[in-house]
Amino acid sequence: MPISLPASLIATALLASVHGAVAAPMSLDDYLALNGPPPTAQFAYGPAPSQYAQLFRPEGTGPFPVVVLVHGGCWTVAFGGIDQMRNVAGALLAQGIAVWNIEYRRVDEPGGGYPGTYEDMHAALDSLQRHADQYQLDTGRIVAMGHSAGGQLVQWIAGREKLPKTSPLYREQYLPVKNILSLGGLADLRHEQNLIKTSCERTIAQLAGSASIERPDIYSDTNAADLMPNGSRTVLVTGELDTISPPRVAHDYAARAKLAGDHAEVLILPGASHYDEIAATSHAWRMILPVIQRMLAMEPK
Numbered sequence: 001m002p003i004s005l006p007a008s009l010i011a012t013a014l015l016a017s018v019h020g021a022v023a024a025p026m027s028l029d030d031y032l033a034l035n036g037p038p039p040t041a042q043f044a045y046g047p048a049p050s051q052y053a054q055l056f057r058p059e060g061t062g063p064f065p066v067v068v069l070v071h072g073g074c075w076t077v078a079f080g081g082i083d084q085m086r087n088v089a090g091a092l093l094a095q096g097i098a099v100w101n102i103e104y105r106r107v108d109e110p111g112g113g114y115p116g117t118y119e120d121m122h123a124a125l126d127s128l129q130r131h132a133d134q135y136q137l138d139t140g141r142i143v144a145m146g147h148s149a150g151g152q153l154v155q156w157i158a159g160r161e162k163l164p165k166t167s168p169l170y171r172e173q174y175l176p177v178k179n180i181l182s183l184g185g186l187a188d189l190r191h192e193q194n195l196i197k198t199s200c201e202r203t204i205a206q207l208a209g210s211a212s213i214e215r216p217d218i219y220s221d222t223n224a225a226d227l228m229p230n231g232s233r234t235v236l237v238t239g240e241l242d243t244i245s246p247p248r249v250a251h252d253y254a255a256r257a258k259l260a261g262d263h264a265e266v267l268i269l270p271g272a273s274h275y276d277e278i279a280a281t282s283h284a285w286r287m288i289l290p291v292i293q294r295m296l297a298m299e300p301k
Contacts (some may be wrong), residue, residue, distance in 0.1 A: 022183070025241050026282060028079070034279055036086030037093065038271035039101065040134075045127040045182035047122070048105055050112075053124045054082065055135060056089045056099035062136025064098040065143075065296040066126070068157075068177065072184070072278070075117070075207060084278070085147075092282035092287070097296065100128045100135050104153075107206040114209035114222060115168050121153055122160075122171060127130045129175045143179040143295045147278040148244060149200070151185020152207075154225065155234065155253075159227025166214065167221035172193025179295040180234040183277040184245040188253050195198040199244045225253065228260035235265050235291050237274030239284065267291065 015176060021155060030157035039054035058064055073079035082103045087095060089099040104120035132139045146154035158180045163170045186196050193204045209215070209241040219226050236250035250266045257264035269284040276282040293299070 016273045023283060025239065026275035026279055027273070030274065031084060031249050031275035031279065032080050034084040034087040034281070036088070036280075039086075039089075040168045043127050043131060045123040048109070048111055050105045050109055051120060052103050053127055054086075054089075054099075054101040055131070056086075056093045056101065056102075057135050057137075058093055058096045058098060060096075062098075062215060063138035063218035064096065064136060064143035065298060066098045066100055066128070066137050066139065067092050067292060067296075068125070068142060068144040068154070069099055069101040070104070070121075070144065070146035071102075071148035072146070072150045072171075075113075075202055076200075077108055079104050088145075088278060088280045088285070091285065092292070095289070095293070095298070097292070098135070099224070100124075100137075107202065113206050114218075117153070117207075118156065118169050118222065121157055122169070122174060125157070125177070131294045139175060141296050142175075142177050143181055143292055144177045145181040145183065145292070146185060147183040148186065150237075151182035151245075151249040152181050152187040152189070155182050155185055155187035155224035156222065156227065158232035158234065159224055159230040162227040163221050163231050167172055169221050178230075178232045180232050181237065181288070181291060181295070182234060182250075182253075183235065183237045184239065184242050184274050185253075186245050186249065187223075188249075189223040190219045190225060190254070191252070192249060195245070195249065205249065225256050229262045230255055231262065232257075233263045233295070235267055235295075237267045237269065237277055237288060237291070238268045239276050241243065241272060242277070244274040 072083035106114040144154040162250040182275035208218040276284040
């Protein structure tokens with residue numbers, strides 16, 4: 001089912017941008033200052049300090065649709081992460097949507113990078129599935145929303161069924177997630193390695209490991225663009241002024257997804273930076289929330 005915004009909503013955002021109604025684009029410092037409500041509960045899915053997920057559960061009786069949040073930060077501990085995601089978690093909670101906010105090991109943490117970061121995605125979603133009945137979470141209605149590095153990870157999540165059986169990341173059983181919202185994501189490791197280097201100072205070896213006789217192609221189990229078609233519906237959202245993952249990246253990935261046979265759309269946020277994309281306090285959020293609601297088959301409140 002195509003995910004599209006009403007023309008009136010897009011026109012309103014464009015007019016607001018032209019007439020100066022859109023606030024100045026958010027900076028990194030603005031992003032780092034984001035906060036939100038405390039979680040309902042927190043669950044460890046592994047022994048490492050960063051292996052946990054936070055649940056934000058609406059009041060009342062479920063079952064509740066779920067948004068899985070995966071933070072960005074250039075795959076490093078230096079740029080915040082899960083705490084800043086509580087900002088949009090609170091906004092989603094107010095709409096009656098449960099949130100599963102994932103922390104994970106980054107490349108500069110013990111066990112992070114390849115394969116640990118991807119194993120954390122598996123384990124965090126397994127934990128969601130284990131706790132779904134207790135907290136009345138509807139695992140049949142899930143959107144995975146990731147920002148920046150988290151966009152890469154949620155786009156990878158969508159393609160898990162295509163992982164080679166020879167990969168250490170292969171799983172026979174997993175929770176399928178096919179509604180994907182990538183906010184300024186850098187998901188195509190094969191084609192965007194130069195941008196990832198300049199934007200995040202990350203090497204592909206950190207994100208995809210090193211080639212070996214057993215695994216000659218390091219992109220075969222890490223690159224979301226190589227794990228298509230997978231039946232996903234992806235909306236790639238990027239700020240007009242995003243310099244970390246500029247609009248060209250979203251358009252290029254959407255073209256590859258469509259060529260492979262998957263559904264993909266691009267939404268460019270007028271006057272927005274890389275950080276407005278993940279702030280419920282920004283004007284950009286007014287365009288993002290309807291996309292989430294449509295993916296979850298919800299009526300806007």
